Amino acid sequence: MSDNLPNQNIFAEYLIDSVNVIWDDRRVPHIFANNEHDLFFVQGYLHAFDRLWQMEFQVMAAGGRLSEIIGHKALEYDKFQRRIGMMRGAKSVLEYYQQDSLMLSSLKAYTNGVNTYINSLTIDQYPIEYKLLDYAPEQWTLRKCALLYMYMAWELSGSTNDLAHTKFLKEFGMQDYMELYDFNSPLLSPIIPRETSWDFEPIKIVKPEKVYMSDPYGDGIKYKPNPNNGSNNFALSGDRTKSGLPILANDPHLNLTLPSIWYENHLVAPNLNSYGVSLLGVPCVIIGYNKDIAWGSTNGMNDVMDFYDITYKDKSRKEYLHDNQWKNIELSIEKISIRGAKTVFDTTYMTHHGPIMSHDVFDKMPRFGSAVAIGRAMK
Structure with missing residues (x-):
């Protein structure tokens, strides 16, 4: 972060009109633009002005490219990021961006703003x-925006209790399991009032005649998720506040980082006026408020990963059984450049579910390790 705020006129070829930025006494930028394109362009420029290295380093980490910067010591980490599919996921996110013209134009304007700042730097100004x-x-790209999305998705959902729960269920049975892990707990109160009537016929769930139970034994559980992790928020009616106005409290419970993952800013355009925090690498305000509402974001701690036992056709492990058919194992070969060393090619064995977990990499990740089902496919 630079201590010197830009207080001069800056001319950029991508701007449609003039934009004013006012820095308050807390060093928060207030951006006033005549259109949203220019607004997000300047937001990208200021993100880079204050936090360029953080922006780039976190997406390099997400994409499994740290070895290019710090050498061989990051190789296992990079392999892990490649094998879980961060780059494959970013490709899917990019395809989603292409379907939304408003989102795409905002991201392009933001990206041009970041690159305008990068291109203005001389080596001594890095x-x-x-x-x-x-x-x-490097130049900022739409793929890096998508990688930030994947980084946040993994940060909020990249843990699992499946192995521990499967062991408990197999050891003690469904009745004891449900007493501890009731799926319909009264503590889980939905936003929609419970007494709401639903005028539709729910889809009937067809239960299988026989439930397959994986054998979880032989897999040690070295890592357990932090029981204090989670998110919370609450809202107060104006009837209960001194000002008479409602209050929203939002606590995302993200990891404590330095610099912070958040960037506080105020965005103003003809049809937009919002204040709050943004994520470095994408435009807009993620948590904040405007003249009408306030909004927040918390992690529901949902189970979004599943693991599948694999039945191989033979010892070659080139084919696996699915829906009574033998399907080919596909190989995803990743080229990992290492600073000061030879390039490494790493192979991930893929099923239609996703990558097959392997001891050589996944056991070495302290956050993941053998809390997952090694040798199974992850989705």
Whole structure:
């Protein structure tokens, strides 16, 4: 972060009209633009002005490219990121971006703003982290925006209790399991009032005649998720506040980082006026308020990963059984460049579910490790 705020006129070829930025006494930028394109362009420019190295380093980490910067010591981490499919996921996110013209135009404007700042730098103006690590910033791309999305998705959902729950269920049975892990707990109160009547016929769920139970034994559980992790929020009616106005409290419970994952800013355009925090690498306000409403975001801690036992046709492990058919195992080969060393090619074995977990990489990740079902496919 630079201590010197830009207080001069800056001319950029991508701007449609003039934009004013006012910095308050807390160093929060208030951006006033005449259109949303220019608004998000300047937001990208200021994100890069204050946090360029953080922006780039976190998406390099997400995409499994840290070895390019810090060498061989990051290789296992990079393999892990490649094998769980962060780059494959980013490709899918990019395809989704292409379907929404408003989102795509905002991201392109933001990306041009980031690159305008990068291109304005001389080597001696690089943030100090680049000088210490002796490398130069890359151009920002839409793929990097998508990688930030994947980074946040993994940060909020990249843990699992499946192995522990399967062991408990197999050892003690469904009745004891439901006493501890009731899916219909009265503590889980929905936003929609419970007494709401639904005028439709629910889809009938067809239960299988026989439930398959995986054998979880032999897999040690070294890692257990932090029981204090989670998110919470609450709202107060104006009837209960001193000001008479409602209050929204939002606590996302993300990891404590330095610099912060958040960037506080105020965005103003003809049809937009919002204040709050944004994520470095994408436009808009993620948590904040406007003249009408306030909004927040918390993690529901939903189980979004599943693991599948694999039945191989033979010892070659080139085919596996699914729906009474033998399907080919596909190989995804990743090229990992390593600073000061030879390039490494890493192979991920893929099923239609997803990648097959392997001891050589997944056991070495302290957050993941053998809390997952090694040797099974992850979806």
